[in-house]
Amino acid sequence: MTPATSPLVVHSLICHAHVDMAITCLSSFYRCSDRTVDLRLHDDGSITPEDLSRLKAAFPTARVIGRAEADQLAAEGLRALPKCLEFRGVTVMGLKLFDPLLMGREPFLMLDTDILFFNAFENLCGDALSAHSFLYMEDYVYSYSIRPWESFRHPELRPIRRFNAGMAFVPAGVIELEYVEYLLQKHPHLVPKGGVTEQTLWGILGTRHGARKWSPRQVSIVTDDFRPGADQVAAHFVSPSRPRLGEFTAVAGAGSPGRRVRVETEEATPYHSLTSMCDYAGNRLHNRLYLLRASFRAKGTS
Secondary structure, three states: OOOOOOOEEEEEEEOHHHHHHHHHHHHHHHHHOOOOEEEEEEEOOOOOHHHHHHHHHHOOOOEEEOHHHHHHHHHHHOOOOHHHHHHHHHOOHHHHHHHHHHOOOOOEEEEOOOEEEOOOEEOOOHHHHHHOOEEEEEOOOOOOOOOHHHHHHOHHHOOOOOEEEEEEEEOOOOOOHHHHHHHHHHOHHHOOOOOOHHHHHHHHHHHHHOEEEEOOOOEEEOOOOOOOOOOOOEEEOOHHHHHHHHHHHHHOOOOOOOOOEEOOEEEOOOOOHHHHHHHHHHHHHHHHHHHHHHHHHHHHHO
């Protein structure tokens, strides 16, 4: 089959707490996709038998990879990569990073369960299938577990600008897990307590292998002033904006009858000293303002 007609492999990490959201958001993806979807749901270990029944009812053709099966696959596939295996055991986000890569060398879409689709689309991954480069969603802040001056000292740690791992297209057979092992061995501080190490590693790999970003006009992170435009394809409801998801579920996948939005891509912006420092400072300010607003809201309801 040609890339345009072959099923699109989609990997999503799922947990018990987000099953309702996953059914809502992934259903909107099914309604909007121009290709058959080959969905693989990765259980983080919290999925219950009831959850499994609901997921199977919503997505009858999906494959659910249980935690025990995934752990066995990782133990074998990462046997010669001890730092990768260790990282996978430290955080559940290690499952999101490694497990899709261990299931084959085919291209795939990495898709979080908090991304809502608004319009029927075409060409979401088409250009990247032949270009062998990543496609990613641009974040609105610097969201990495390394500080800019660390990447100044170690150029191999320089991530692509504002990579958000909520949705990304990963080309076939590009990722070298041995290189991830090298990074984790040489830079153990990449694995802090908390942080966004998995996203940081994807950002570094984006720089190493080349990347393009989806047009922020069509694929974006939800912020306080978010309003979907006529060509909005997808929106990522990250934790601070997740309470707003219900505002938009009624129009998800509706769009205009018979119309498909062609997804556009743009050149990825490389990080330079000034842009990375500005983004880093802006993110710290953003986080402080978010905590301040949360404090005021809490006082207002007490």
